[in-house]
Amino acid sequence: MDLKQLKALVTIAETENMTKAAEILNIVQPAISRQIRLLEEDLGAILFERGRQGMILNDEGKTFVEYARRILNEIEKAKAEIRPSAGTLGGIVNIGLLPSTSDLLSSMLVRNLRKNYPGIKIRISTGYAGHMQNWLENGEIDIALLYASRTSPALRLQPLVEEGLWFVGPPGSQLRADQAIEIKNIVDKPLILPSPPHGIRNLVNQASQLKNLQLDVIVETNSMGVQKKLVLDGLGYTILPSIAIVDDIAQGVLEAAPLSDAELSRTIVLALPSARNTTSSIRCVVNELLQCIKTSIENGNWSAAKWIAD
Known part of the structure; x- marks a missing residue:
C-alpha cells in the first residue's frame, strides 16, 4: 500500500469515474486502475461497485476512504510544517468553531493570521459541540471551541469565556x-x-x-x-x-x-487532543484565537461575556 494508491482511491471516490480521476491525477487510466486493483488485493476486499453508474464505493470502501483521507491530510500538514514557505512559520491548521462564534471570530482570526503568520494555512469548520468533539478525537480538526459540559480524557480543555x-x-x-x-x-x-x-x-x-x-x-x-x-x-x-x-x-x-x-x-472552552503533538503552527493559531476572543469582549462586540482564562 502506498500514497499513490490512497490518492487514487480518494479521487475516484470523489469523481465516481475512473477516467476523470486519471485526468485529475495526470496519469493514464490503466495506471490508476492498476493502483486500485493492488490496493484491493492488499486489503483483501473489493472497495467499489463497478457499473453503468460509474465507480461507487461499497460499504468497505466507504469505511476505508475515511482513513485514507485522514492519512493524506496528516501527510499534507506534516509537509507544510517541515517545509514552510519563504522561511516563515508554515503548516495547515484545522479549526472548529461553534456556529454562534464563527461570524464574530472567523474574519478577525483570518486577518490576524495573514498579517502575523502568512505561512500558516487554516481550514475552518463549524459544527455543534458534540460533532466537533468527535472530529477532534478522530484527528479531523486540531483545535475547537466547545462547551465545558462536554468532557473527555482524550481532550485538554481550557475554560475561556462565561456567557449568559x-x-x-x-x-x-x-x-x-x-x-x-x-x-x-x-x-x-x-x-x-x-x-x-x-x-x-x-x-x-x-x-x-x-x-x-x-x-x-x-x-x-x-x-x-x-x-x-x-x-x-x-x-x-x-x-x-x-x-x-x-x-x-x-x-x-x-x-x-x-x-x-x-x-x-x-462556559466556552478551548479544546485540543491530549494524545497528539501541538505543533508550533497550532500554538500560534491558538494564541491568535485567544486574542481575537479577548479583543471581542474588550471592544463590546461580545456583550454579556466574561473572560475567565488565566
Whole structure:
C-alpha cells in the first residue's frame, strides 16, 4: 500500500469515474486502475461497485476512504510544517468553531493570521459541540471551541469565556437588554429551540426542571439560522447566546433580554487532543484565537461575556 494508491482511491471516490480521476491525477487510466486493483488485493476486499453508474464505493470502501483521507491530510500538514514557505512559520491548521462564534471570530482570526503568520494555512469548520468533539478525537480538526459540559480524557480543555443566554423575540416584543427576565416568565411563550443533546437545550431543560416549569417548545431545529428566521417571521421566540444576536440587535432585526437565572449560562472552552503533538503552527493559531476572543469582549462586540482564562 502506498500514497499513490490512497490518492487514487480518494479521487475516484470523489469523481465516481475512473477516467476523470486519471485526468485529475495526470496519469493514464490503466495506471490508476492498476493502483486500485493492488490496493484491493492488499486489503483483501473489493472497495467499489463497478457499473453503468460509474465507480461507487461499497460499504468497505466507504469505511476505508475515511482513513485514507485522514492519512493524506496528516501527510499534507506534516509537509507544510517541515517545509514552510519563504522561511516563515508554515503548516495547515484545522479549526472548529461553534456556529454562534464563527461570524464574530472567523474574519478577525483570518486577518490576524495573514498579517502575523502568512505561512500558516487554516481550514475552518463549524459544527455543534458534540460533532466537533468527535472530529477532534478522530484527528479531523486540531483545535475547537466547545462547551465545558462536554468532557473527555482524550481532550485538554481550557475554560475561556462565561456567557449568559438571552431570550430573543421579533421586533415589537418589548424585550430590552437592560431588563433581565426569569425563565418562569416565558412559560406562556411559544419557543423555537435546538433539539437535545444540543448544549443550549440541555441548559434550558435543566433550568426548567429545577424550577418545575413546563415550557412550550413548538419547533426544534439545530440550525441557528432557522431559529432566527422563524422568530423574525413572528412564529415564536428562542434562546441564544449574546454573541449570536449582536448584529441582529444592532440592526433592529430582533429584540432580546438577558435571562437572569444562574443556570442559564454557558462556559466556552478551548479544546485540543491530549494524545497528539501541538505543533508550533497550532500554538500560534491558538494564541491568535485567544486574542481575537479577548479583543471581542474588550471592544463590546461580545456583550454579556466574561473572560475567565488565566
